[in-house]
Amino acid sequence: HTPSAGNVLRATWERGWSFIKRAGTIILLSSIILWFLMGYGVVDGVFQAVEDNNDSLLAAIGGSVAVIFAPLGWVGDMAWKATTATFTGLIAKEEVVNFFGVAYHYAGEADLMEDASGIYAAVGADFGAMAxxxxxxxxxxxxxxxxxxxxxxREMNNAKWTAAAIGYMCGFAYVVSLIVFQLGGLATGEAVFGVGTVVAAALLAGIVYLLLRRGYREENHSPRLSAAAAAMR
Structure with missing residues (x-):
């Protein structure tokens, strides 16, 4: 059925107002906090505004966590930026783009969500291809x-299953990223052979095995199914 004009307008307003509230509260507030943490830091024992964001509070916080992602190729000055961008993505995925705009001092007129070419050179200088x-x-x-x-x-209505689902997604993301960087980096020269390479190869072999292994054969189940069917008669 063709929806009525009233329902269309009502649904449009509800969804639009929901985004406006999120953009005007969570995203705006997080942007202000990120700006403060990136604009101030401790230099020579004095808390002050910093010109180099590598000296900022945010760099110190992100740098302390970035070691977890070092096997993924997030190293050097970009490590804290990539780490912090990932955590801001938990607020809203579009915050990743916003963070890069702040981190790389983008002040252009174009919307980075539409055209990010204004910071391509700066990001490319920090990130290798596989990273x-x-x-x-x-x-x-x-x-x-x-x-x-x-x-x-809300859908699962169980805290443990929710934590397991989120943990699985993060773990799977880490494994795939590790494989891509460690094995792909050998070809590009970004990664060197080491423990991370061995672990990545083992994980890749495990994934391939799980994808290609044969499941239970039908004949192994047919006697049980026949017995079950006979018992129900």
Whole structure:
């Protein structure tokens, strides 16, 4: 049936107002907090505004966590940026783009959501090809934003299953990103052979085995099914 004009307008207003509230509260507030943490830091024992965001509070916080993602190729000055961008993505995925705009001092007129060419050079200087793939794959596969997590919680109605679902997504994202960087990086020269490479190869072999292994044969189940069917008669 063709929807009535009133229902269309009502649904449009509800969804539009929902986005406006989120953009005007959560996203705006998080942007202000990120701006403050990136604009101030401790230099020579003095808390002050910083010119280099590598000296900021946000760099210190992100750097302390970034070691977890070092096997994924998130190293050097970009490590804290990639790590912090990933965590801001939990607020809303569009926050990743917003964070890169702030982190790379973008002040252009174009909307980065529409055209990010204004910061391509700066981002490209920090990210190698496989490190960039690793970062994008992790953020594509990892846990969604808080709003989606809330929806998962409501649907499952169980905190343990919700934690397991989110943990699985983050773990799977980490494994795939590790494989991409460690094995792909050998070809591009971004990664060197080591423990991470061995672990990535073993994980890849495990995934391939799980994908290609044969399931239970039908004949193994048919006697049980026949017995069950006979018992029900």
């Amino acid at each position: 960039a793939y690793s970062f994008m794959i992790f953020n594509l596969l990892c846990a969604p934003c808080f709003a989606a997590m809330g929806a998962i919680k």
